[in-house]
Amino acid sequence: MELYDLTVHELIEKLEKKEISVLDITKSYISRIDNKEKDINAFVTITDKEALEKANELIDGKASSKCYGIPIGIKDNICTNGTKTTCSSKMLENFVSPYDATVVEKINNENMICLGKMNMDEFAMGASTEYSAFKKTKNPWDIERVPGGSSGGSAAAVAANMVPWALGSDTGGSIRQPASFCGVVGLKPTYGLVSRYGLVAFASSLDQIGPITKDVEDSALLLNVLTGHDEKDSTSVNVEKKNYLEHLKDGVEGLKIGVPKEFFGEGINEEISKSVKDAIDKYKELGATVEECSLDIADQALATYYIIACAEASSNLGRFDGIRYGYRTNNFTNLNELFRNSRSEAFGDEVKRRIILGTYVLSSGYYDAYYKKAQKVRTIIKNKFNELFSKYDVLITPTAPTVAYKIGEKCNNPLEMYLADLCTVSLNIAGLPGISIPCGVNSNNMPIGMQIIGKQFDEETLLKTAYAYEQKTKFRETYKPEL
Amino acid sequence: MKVSKEELLHIANLANLNLKEEEVNSYLENLQDILNFANVLNNVDTSNIDETIGSTSNVNAFRKDEVKVFEDTEALLRNAPEKENNMFNVPKVI
Numbered sequence: 249m250e251l252y253d254l255t256v257h258e259l260i261e262k263l264e265k266k267e268i269s270v271l272d273i274t275k276s277y278i279s280r281i282d283n284k285e286k287d288i289n290a291f292v293t294i295t296d297k298e299a300l301e302k303a304n305e306l307i308d309g310k311a312s313s314k315c316y317g318i319p320i321g322i323k324d325n326i327c328t329n330g331t332k333t334t335c336s337s338k339m340l341e342n343f344v345s346p347y348d349a350t351v352v353e354k355i356n357n358e359n360m361i362c363l364g365k366m367n368m369d370e371f372a373m374g375a376s377t378e379y380s381a382f383k384k385t386k387n388p389w390d391i392e393r394v395p396g397g398s399s400g401g402s403a404a405a406v407a408a409n410m411v412p413w414a415l416g417s418d419t420g421g422s423i424r425q426p427a428s429f430c431g432v433v434g435l436k437p438t439y440g441l442v443s444r445y446g447l448v449a450f451a452s453s454l455d456q457i458g459p460i461t462k463d464v465e466d467s468a469l470l471l472n473v474l475t476g477h478d479e480k481d482s483t484s485v486n487v488e489k490k491n492y493l494e495h496l497k498d499g500v501e502g503l504k505i506g507v508p509k510e511f512f513g514e515g516i517n518e519e520i521s522k523s524v525k526d527a528i529d530k531y532k533e534l535g536a537t538v539e540e541c542s543l544d545i546a547d548q549a550l551a552t553y554y555i556i557a558c559a560e561a562s563s564n565l566g567r568f569d570g571i572r573y574g575y576r577t578n579n580f581t582n583l584n585e586l587f588r589n590s591r592s593e594a595f596g597d598e599v600k601r602r603i604i605l606g607t608y609v610l611s612s613g614y615y616d617a618y619y620k621k622a623q624k625v626r627t628i629i630k631n632k633f634n635e636l637f638s639k640y641d642v643l644i645t646p647t648a649p650t651v652a653y654k655i656g657e658k659c660n661n662p663l664e665m666y667l668a669d670l671c672t673v674s675l676n677i678a679g680l681p682g683i684s685i686p687c688g689v690n691s692n693n694m695p696i697g698m699q700i701i702g703k704q705f706d707e708e709t710l711l712k713t714a715y716a717y718e719q720k721t722k723f724r725e726t727y728k729p730e731l
Numbered sequence: 732m733k734v735s736k737e738e739l740l741h742i743a744n745l746a747n748l749n750l751k752e753e754e755v756n757s758y759l760e761n762l763q764d765i766l767n768f769a770n771v772l773n774n775v776d777t778s779n780i781d782e783t784i785g786s787t788s789n790v791n792a793f794r795k796d797e798v799k800v801f802e803d804t805e806a807l808l809r810n811a812p813e814k815e816n817n818m819f820n821v822p823k824v825i
Contacts, residue, residue, distance in 0.1 A: 346806035440787045453785050482792035483785065551769040562746060569747075571819055576812030583822050592749040600748055601761055604739070607746040608762065617732070621772050623782035628775065630783060663764045679786025704787065 251276035252409040256318055256466045259412065263311065270317025273412075274303035274361055277319050281363065281410045284731060287391055289383040290405035292324045293332050294364040302361050313358040315473060320355060321411035323402050324365040325372055326457065327446040328352050331362070335448050336380035337370045339574045339594040349446020350478045351415060351457050358473055363411050367401030370596045371565065372422055372450045374398050375668035378659055379598045386655070387430060389694055389729040393652040396426030396668075402460045403430040408731055413461040413470055417447055419454045420553050421648070421672025424684035427460055428647035428697020431686045431727065433714070434460045435467045438704045439679035440485035443478030451560035452483070454553075454676040463724060464685060464715040468492035471707060487705055495708050500716045501535035503709070506640035508543035511671055515546070516649045519690045524646045524698045527687040527717060531644075534716050541636055543643070545629050549674035552629065554666060555609050555622040556677070562606025565599070601662060630678045637703045642713050645671050647684040647697030671699060681707050685714045686723040695727065734762055 251259065251273055262268045278296045285291060299319060306317045322328060325335045327345035329352075334340045348356065355362070369379040377385045377400025385400045387393040388408040395404035399416030403426035406414050416423040418436035427434025435458045442457045449455065459470035472493065477486040507528055512521045532538050570576035570590030577589035595603070609618035636643060649670050658665045675682045680701055687698040698717075702710035739759050743750045750758060801807070804817055813820035 343810055346803065346809065438787070439785075440789065479794050483787070483789060484792075485787055485789055547771045548775060551771050554765060555769060555772075566747075570812060571821055573810035574812070580822065583824050586822055588747050588749055591747050595748070600754075601758060603746050603748065604742055604758060605762060605765055608734075608738075608742050608766075611742060611745060614732075618766075618769060618772075620782060621775075621777060622769075623784070624777035624780045625772055625775050626783040626786075627780050628777070630786065662761050663768060666765070666768075677786070 252280040252412070255462045256315070256412050256469060259318065260314065263317070269307050271303045271307045273317065274299050274319050277363060277411060284408050284410055287386060288388060288404050288408050288410065289385045290367055290401040290408065290410055291364045292334055292336060292367050292382055292401070295331055295362055299361045299363050306359055314469070315358045315360050317359060317361060319361045319363045319412055321363050321366045321402055321405050321414035322352065323368055323399050323414065323416050325368060325417060325448040326352060326415055327448070328362065328365065331365060333365065333448065335371045336368045336382055337594065337596065337599070338381045339568050341575065343573055345446070347446065350443035350480060351474050352446065354473055354476070366399070366405060366414055369398035369400070370599050371448070371561070372398040372417055372419055373561070373598050373602055375421070375425060375665055376658065377401060378655065379596060381596055384655060387652045388731050389431060389652070390692070392654055393694070394429065394655055396429030396648070396652060398422040399460060400426045403427050403432055403434065406430070406432045406460050406462060407729060413459060413466055415457055416460045417455055417457050418676065419450050420557060420676050421669045423458050423460060424672050424682055424697070424699060425648045425668060427684045428686070428695065429652035431695030431723070431729070432460060432462060433464055433467050433683065433685050434458070435471060435683045436675065436681060437471065437475070437707060438681045439676070440483050441487070441681070441705065441707070442474045443476070443481040443484045445478055445480040449564040451557040452564060453560060454557060464711060464718050465493070465496060467683065468496050468711045490708060492707060492711055495712055496715050498712050499534065500531060500713055503536040503642065503713060504640045505531055505536050505538045506541040506636050506643045507538060508643055508645060509540050510542065510544050510546060511645035515667065515670060516646055517651070520646045520649070520651070520696050523688040523690070523696045524644070527698050528644055530717055530720055534720060539640070541640070543632060543636060545632055545674055546670050548625055549629055549677055550666065550670055552622040552625045552677055553669065553673035554605070555618050556626065558602045558606035559610050559619050560606070562603045562610065565603055568594070598662070626677050629674055633678045633680060641709055643701040645699045645701070647671060647699040651690050651692070651694035651696060675701055680704060681710055683710050683714050685718060687717070687721070689727050732766060734759060734766065
């Protein structure tokens with residue numbers, strides 16, 4: 249057993265017993281990165297030298313925080329002062345943020361150690377990390393398959409033990425779906441629980457930062473670091489800061505679980521449906537009440553999501569003009585050409601497609617039919633969830649309609665790629681928290697993810713529910729990628 | 732709704748993007764596919780339904796009207812593709 253095989257809470261235990269030092273941990277992960285990165289391509293930037301320096305500084309210090317000296321990977325759309333933040337785009341290939349994102353400040357205050365910036369779909373637009381302008385990340389369970397996306401680098405690195413945990417961002421499933429594809433745990437917090445300050449904006453009313461971890465306890469541990477009201481993000485909600493470890497092990501006796509039947513039918517792979525249903529049966533054994541319910545929103549949610557997300561993206565990405573930062577073309581004779589050519593040369597295909605769709609649905613003549621309509625359907629979706637949550641504590645669905653697919657399989661059909669988000673987008677639309685945990689593997693030994701959905705700001709129940717299943721089934725001990 | 736080539740080019744123009752000839756057809760097809768899919772929303776009755784702007788019940792976020800000076804001009808200019816005398820350089824506009 250190598251140190252890089254352990255979860256963070258196991259590492260912390262060893263640190264507390266003084267069996268190991270923070271330098272041992274960082275060295276173990278760096279050696280793992282040296283061995284495996286060439287196969288996986290999870291990183292855009294590796295900060296091994298800086299990490300070693302910091303570990304050396306911390307080694308003689310007093311552990312001033314719970315996660316003192318623990319390494320981490322950060323998705324490359326989260327700003328880190330002094331290290332490049334590229335969003336896996338040619339547009340920001342050389343961008344070095346002059347400030348830290350609030351979550352990065354929190355990580356630094358804990359004295360955690362950044363191992364590098366993780367690959368992603370360009371500007372977080374995609375579900376396979378194939379839209380990165382720099383490299384294609386491979387799934388550690390089968391390197392011919394995608395890791396999911398857009399936080400594919402983060403999820404693949406956690407699954408391959410190249411980082412003990414990582415930060416991702418989730419606009420329509422970008423934490424949960426790659427976590428599901430890579431057999432790890434991905435949590436999208438309630439909208440507003442974690443500050444978005446310093447997260448390069450894709451769709452501001454949907455984006456949320458969250459942890460991708462090896463197990464549920466680590467998820468709670470990292471969430472403890474990330475939360476807190478932030479004046480710099482006007483959508484950050486001022487709620488009392490909780491300790492998510494406090495009720496983690498309380499069990500699910502008496503918990504009411506709703507199972508929306510529409511998420512197990514058409515469009516969902518049968519093996520996945522069965523595996524998640526088996527997992528739900530385990531909850532009965534654990535003392536929870538399970539009841540089938542109806543939530544017939546999947547297609548509407550997906551359409552609403554793509555209209556709203558693209559509209560917001562077309563507006564957010566207007567800032568990339570080749571003037572203050574980012575790529576500037578050499579090919580221009582006037583200001584207008586400078587804007588247009590810089591944008592056209594530096595944005596990738598999928599980013600342009602979404603800007604165009606977003607501009608279309610916001611343009612005069614179509615605004616009411618698409619954008620305004622979608623904003624109204626958004627209200628209906630929220631109401632439907634509210635109704636269900638008056639009866640149930642959590643809902644359970646599959647995380648994704650399929651397991652990880654082959655690289656290249658869906659690249660040429662954008663709409664088919666969008667269907668990968670079928671089960672996840674509705675949570676972003678309604679601002680709800682969701683966690684994906686592994687619940688088995690399919691006949692090709694590829695991991696299957698189960699999504700647990702909670703009430704707004706009820707991450708405690710979400711984590712408790714996930715933890716109870718994980719402890720009963722021990723996925724991590726039973727299944728491992730052969731790397 | 733059917734999108735014409737002219738409409739697509741108009742939209743690309745609004746978004747400050749150039750489309751190459753070979754991109755026009757594939758973007759047109761993609762846009763049409765996605766809009767066709769979005770038609771599922773037409774079947775949803777939204778009369779008397781308000782729009783949702785954000786997903787939490789946050790109404791407004793005020794902060795004190797205080798000036799905070801950020802003095803590290805150099806850090807802000809570090810990423811500028813072209814700069815001169817502590818200013819961003821742009822082509823002549825008049």
